[in-house]
Amino acid sequence: MKRFCLAAMMLLAAAPVAARVKLPAVLGSNMVLQRNTEVNFWGGATPNSRVRVTPSWNGRSYETRADDAGRWALKVPTGEAGGPYTVTVSDGDPVVLENVLLGEVWICSGQSNMEMPVGGFLHQPVEGSAEAVAAAGDCPGIRMFTVPKVSSESPREDCEAAWQCSTPASVRSFSAVGYFFGRMLCRVLDVPVGLITPNWGGSAIEAWMTVEAIDSTPGIDHALAKSGTYDNSIPQRLYNGMILPVCRFTAKGFIWYQGESNRRNWFDYEALQVSLVDLWRATWGDGRMPFYITQLAPYAYEGASLRSLPLVVEAQYRAAARLEHAGVAATTDLGTPACIHPARKREVGERLAWLALANDYGIEGLPAPAPTFREMERRGDKLLLRFDNLSPSDDWSGADSFVGYGPEGELRLGGFEVAGTDRVFHPAEGRVLWGDGRIEVSSPEVAEPVAVRYAFRNWCPEANVFTTSGQPLAPFRSDDWPLDDIGEIR
Known part of the structure; x- marks a missing residue:
């Protein structure tokens, strides 16, 4: 009897034992998988073993074979959004991922x-x-x-x-x-x-x-x-x-x-x-x-x-x-x-x-991206600025136009600077041109402006240009002149 038990133990030790597959942490219970595509599954398993992945959203099994190092990878098709589902991954000893959503x-x-x-x-x-x-x-x-x-x-x-x-x-x-x-x-x-x-x-x-x-x-x-x-x-x-x-x-x-x-x-x-x-x-x-x-x-x-x-x-x-x-x-x-x-x-x-x-x-009706500077035109001592990401100027119900009025009447737009050919910038004031989509900017200090900047400082509390849907105007400059006021960056 002792010899039989010893022989049985030796046979059990020599028999292949199914190892549980190992998944990376990001492939786990409670995860969301990208819907309506093929998603990656990968991990470790017994070398050369067959690995099977079975998602409950379609009940089908997808198989591959681990390589000599035990590495494996395959793609699994997903469907429409929903859940919760399970995903069973096995090379003999199953691992079940719970509460999975698409x-x-x-x-x-x-x-x-x-x-x-x-x-x-x-x-x-x-x-x-x-x-x-x-x-x-x-x-x-x-x-x-x-x-x-x-x-x-x-x-x-x-x-x-x-x-x-x-x-x-x-x-x-x-x-x-x-x-x-x-x-x-x-x-x-x-x-x-x-x-x-x-x-x-x-x-x-x-x-x-x-x-x-x-x-x-x-x-x-x-x-x-x-x-x-x-x-x-x-x-x-x-x-x-x-x-x-x-x-x-x-x-x-x-x-x-x-x-x-x-x-x-x-x-x-x-x-x-x-x-x-x-x-x-x-x-x-x-x-x-x-x-x-x-x-x-x-x-x-x-x-x-x-x-x-x-x-x-x-x-x-x-x-x-x-x-x-x-x-x-x-x-x-x-x-x-x-x-x-x-x-x-x-x-x-x-x-x-x-x-x-x-x-x-493809969702329509949401605020357009923040307006960005497109081009400018000079008229006398004023610059007329045009921007992207605004409603057409003839769309009177457009939600992506500049706010032109405040509690006290026409809104004075701040945060602008203009410069002439001397490249010295001075604070400027802007106003929205009614029904035009442009902003007019000028400064009494600059008779012939050739460049404009907006919110182009580390902190510019005067910047107050918004669209009617709440998007702020993005900082910009029309010039590409070298700057000597960057500061010593720490």
Whole structure:
């Protein structure tokens, strides 16, 4: 009997044992998968074993075989928005993912203004936080995945995180811009929304890129771009540690709030932003993924009258103009002079959502993007300015025209500066030309103006140009003259 038991034990030890499949953290219970497409599933399993994925939305099984190292990957078709569903993944010992929804998935990334949670930072609140947290249950279709902060010299395949359902506790700690963006999508589209947020306060754009992508960006100061010394500024560190662990998760698009830490190389930011977008689209394997940029909000930095901030803002708009399926959400009205983290995050998220809803989902009737400067014409001592993203001048019910009247009558528009051929700028006043769509600007100090700027300072409280749907005019300058009032950027 002893010999029989010993032989049986030896046979059991020699018999192959089915290993449970291993999935990356981002493929987990409570997740939202992109609807009406093929989504990626991948992970580890017993080498050379057959892996089967069975989603409950159609009851079909999809199979592949793990390679010699146990790696496997396959695509699974999804259907219309809905759920909750289960997904069973097995190479003999099944893993069941519960409470899975089909809907829309977006990546929300950047530095501290994207990181700032609905509950706010220490001593720095988010406006409307308590109401948003208390009403978290009104949007049960929102699911959130926060990528941990990892700065890595080598590529990482996974992270330690989990999908969170929309509860007061989870909403309070999630990216405010990301949450308000997702909430607007959820309300308008009436579908679940999954939000994945890799963000790190103070991070430089180069940390979110590969060294190869930086090196292949033409016309920039490559040495300066690769001179970061912190965990969140060294090139490729955050790409390795925070983007690669989630880059195979099928998503619709990106929203981005970053740039404050790149004022030091503002002259290269346009090119770097374009390269990052190209890189991320290639990394996700879809060159048409929409990418929406948040205009940096006004803040005094080294001096309210200095101009390092608008130079980055100018680069943001120029980058978006070079890219397809891209846009900018304006924040000219949302900053504060003394706090770099504005409290009005709801407006940021909603303006980003309006871009996505109009451009990617075909929703009509929403506010047009913020007006941007197109051209100017001089008439005597006045400049007549024309803008894009406005209703036609003959559309009397157009919601995207400039506000021309205030409580005391015709509105005096501030935030403008004009200069003559001496290139010395003086404060100017503007007014909306009735039924024309243009703004007339002049200054008693400049008899023959040749250039105009608007909100082109770090902090410009006089800027008060809005559309009737609430969009602020984007900062701009008509000139390309060298600037000697940028300040010493810290």
